Amino acid sequence: MRIDLHTHSTASDGTDAPDALMREAAEAGLDVVALTDHDTTAGWQAAAKALPPGLTLVCGAELSGRWYGSGPSVGLHLLAYLFDPAYEPLVAELAMVRRSREIRAEKIIALLNADGIDITVPEVSGYAAGGTAGRPHIARALIKRGLVKTVDEAFAPEWLGRRYRLPKTDMDVLTAIRLVGEAGGVSVLAHPRAGSRGHIVPDPLIADLTAAGLWGVEADHMDHTPEDARHVRTLARDLGLRITGSSDYHGENKTVRLGAFTTGPLVYEELLSATTGTAPVRG
Missing domain, CATH: 3.20.20.140 (Metal-dependent hydrolases)
Structure with a gap:
């Protein structure tokens, strides 16, 4: 088996x-x-x-x-x-954990917006396809804009790995x-x-x-x-x-x-x- x-x-x-x-x-x-x-x-x-x-x-x-x-x-x-x-x-x-993840995603998007990156909450929620929006879905938005090439790259320190990382x-x-x-x-x-x-x-x-x-x-x-x-x-x-x-x-x-x-x-x-x-x- x-x-x-x-x-x-x-x-x-x-x-x-x-x-x-x-x-x-x-x-x-x-x-x-x-x-x-x-x-x-x-x-x-x-x-x-x-x-x-x-x-x-x-x-x-x-x-x-x-x-x-x-x-x-x-x-x-x-x-x-x-x-x-x-x-x-x-x-x-x-x-409780899912709601915390959604709140974190919203806060990360706000940080990105403050740095001039025009990602939106509805867009990221769309990548989640009805599930709970999180960092991997934000990563896909970054890929779409050509800012990173892969999900792994999006989780590097200069992106979601540290600079735009928030706790849940x-x-x-x-x-x-x-x-x-x-x-x-x-x-x-x-x-x-x-x-x-x-x-x-x-x-x-x-x-x-x-x-x-x-x-x-x-x-x-x-x-x-x-x-x-x-x-x-x-x-x-x-x-x-x-x-x-x-x-x-x-x-x-x-x-x-x-x-x-x-x-x-x-x-x-x-x-x-x-x-x-x-x-x-x-x-």
Whole structure:
């Protein structure tokens, strides 16, 4: 089986609509694909309706989390799988994060406008295609004006990476893990050693998250070097975490393709056994 447990659609910051993404997953030879848009379940229904025969959809979301312990806070992402999308405490937290992202986008656009760059909120919202507008959609507006050539370039320090970077409100990561569990799902720490993004999660913090109920950790990922992946695998085995791999596919916003990294069938079977919030959808 070929299992990719981390993809994004136009419901967040991908460029493929949920239905198109399902067709592409089948064409890429996947047997199982997870839709994990940022802080939203908005693409689940359209993806489920468009499933080609033989493809299984795992519904999920990538949660924007932050650890607020002693010292500086640490930003991280959790992949939440097969949780109940109607569980109200989690629904409320996700809505809070999405609204914060929209407010941040509006403020960034105002900063760009003040520097003479004529990007508009309606334009950026249009790139979001009904999802939550964020920095990747502002990046597309910058590309349209010829100010940058790629999304990666738009996230360089002179643009959205620093000069026009503003914070947003994230979920407390311990709260996120607890709510996902209460909603019948499981949480997997996404790309914990993505140093190119500045998102290296310290090993002791991963141990603390494990004690709080973290179920797994993503080892094989485009932002991990082979050394990173080996480190994560060793740590996961020491902590008793499940090990996943996935593409983190974003369509045209990234060069990685569907199925570039995958999760083992035995881990997938454990995932199904550990969740009660919602069931996979089979085409």
